[in-house]
Amino acid sequence: MSFVNESLTNVTAGQQYHSLVGIVLSSALTTLTCCVFLFINGTLLYTLRSKSVFRETSRYLLLYNLLFADTVLLAESQVLFLFSAGRVMLSYPVCGILAFLSNLTFVISPLTLVVMSLERYVAVCYPLRHSSIITVRNTGLAIVLVWAFGSLNVLAHISLLLQFPFADLESLQMKDHCTISAMMLTQISYHFEEAFTCFLFAVAGVTVISSYVGVIVAARSASTDKASAHKARNTMTLHLVQLGLSLLSTVHNPILATLSQIMSRVELLRIQIFIYVCTVLLPRCLSALIYGLRDQTIRPVLMHHLCCRLNHTH
Known part of the structure; x- marks a missing residue:
């Protein structure tokens, strides 16, 4: 009997060891990847503020x-x-701040892609009116409206969250990991999030696709700059890809919740890393890779700043 208990103990210890090693390796791998992307993103952000041509376009x-x-x-x-x-495990107030900030920035991306698609549509279909319609002032107003719309969504979530009876809880310490889903404590919060996400991506998808079709139709016109129309079409194709990847990230938590019921923690961890990289990390680094390397104006300045930073690091 003692031999059986000792064997079970060894198996449990082995599983815990492999689980711990897996957690350390996955954390190190994803953190290193994230730091590389953050370095590139940060350099591109600095690049976009380094010259007046970027600040005034x-x-x-x-x-x-x-x-x-x-x-x-x-x-x-x-x-x-x-x-x-x-x-x-975090407390509800701390998790709420992190989760709703994440929710806000998540909404900003598809809305900004919509505005970027409309800007390219105007540039190709109404080139003579582009400079009067797409001004720095109007662009700033569009950005403010994008953040205001995202903030209204967060405020709606907070108002729904306040309806939850926190006073009845023994402690504000959470018993689950901090995610946006974990902060949906009422049924109406889930329904609101689902409805808002569907509405957001439906509007974004229709707008980007309509702009794409408009550019294709305009490209067939003899008076349209073919090279400009071709670049705009390629740009909006990339916008559709980015929009699709952003939509894919909405299924990250539901997939993990389903798999957690049929898989062990070690197996789930391996799947979680793959899903996390594909649906969360990858979509957030595409902007820098696409525009930083594709845009002829940005590329030389970006490469200069990247090389300088790497030299300073070494």
């Missing part, structure tokens, strides 16, 4: 807004991932 202002939101979300997602991997 609407599409670069929109890119800065998109990149800023993605960078904040990327950093916060990694922090929450490390808390989850390390089984760190």
